[in-house]
Amino acid sequence: MSIVTAILLGLAMGVAFGFFLEKARVFEPAVILGQFQFRSFLMLRVFLAGVAAGLVVLAVLTGFGWAKLSPKALLPMADIAGGLVLGAGIALAGACPGTVLAQIGAGYKDAWFTLAGGILGALAFTYAEPHLAPVLQVAGQGKLTLDMVTGVPFWMLALGFAVVLVLALVGLERWRPWRQEIGENADGLMPPRQATPPAHAVPAE
């Protein structure tokens, strides 16, 4: 594919991606913080629905031989250390590397600083990578997926896992409907908890 075609395709897919992220409200900092504080589950709903759809897509595409998987290698050190740092960054930013761009599109000003910090962080890692790589690749296992470990065909596991995720989402929705978490201004922010009134009001005499 030529680079121009790739860029045009990327733009088109990105516009759809950004549109859906905005409609899902998952780019809102209050939604991210609310998820990490277990006060909102909107992020989990979007995330698991996205994984479930991806599982079905990949079960079909690979099942018919139309596409090949391209999973990342299992690098325990890198995955765990990097994941922890990434998670801390996401909480402090109130955004992920993808949704920070949605914040910019929607109009949040601090997102420009997150973006600039992110580009500098990626550059700093690039310069450090030759020194970090030997540590990060300790105990590396190569590209390892659940179907390889279990010997069960990918499509079967993927569809099974998708069913589990859908059931979990049905349960989540029954426990707590998503509309309760959107907020008056659609930013995932709820009115602050009222101070609890005294249990027994003292009657005036």
Next chain:
Amino acid sequence: MPRLTDKAWSPYVAGALIGLLQIPAFLFLGTALGASSSFVTVGASVAEVFDPGIRAIRYAAGHLDGAKNWWQVALVIGIALGAFASSRLSGAVRRGVAPVWQRATDLSRGGRFVLAFFAGFLMLMGARIADGCTSGHGLSGMAQLSLGSFAAVTAMFVGGILTATLLFRPVR
């Protein structure tokens, strides 16, 4: 039926539509959705203007050229355009800093900008160490049943939960 002028769609519908974007990614690019390596492509491209020697770093060279790298840069620029369009259609346009920050922290506007910069740095440093972010490890890695992605996503939630509960006041 979700309308383009709605402020919020069902998170299940929006999430599933995002998952369907794996179809063009795998069919046309032979790759999965991802976002964080585009930060390396942009950072290294800017750095190359001042430091042409950066190409000698194999990691940088691997991110500078090629259709897949610039596809992902276009993808994240598209995210901003799509969110812009969606927010203007619904009227959910954002200004300044989200009100949640006042509730969760004592930071001034300037303080929030400094924290956001630091957070962005940390976020991409972590994503590059882990070789993926919420998109690459989360959406794509989990959909490929990749064991490394399960580990990275678990660690990401642990890091996020610890940070958000230890450093911030409850948001509601």
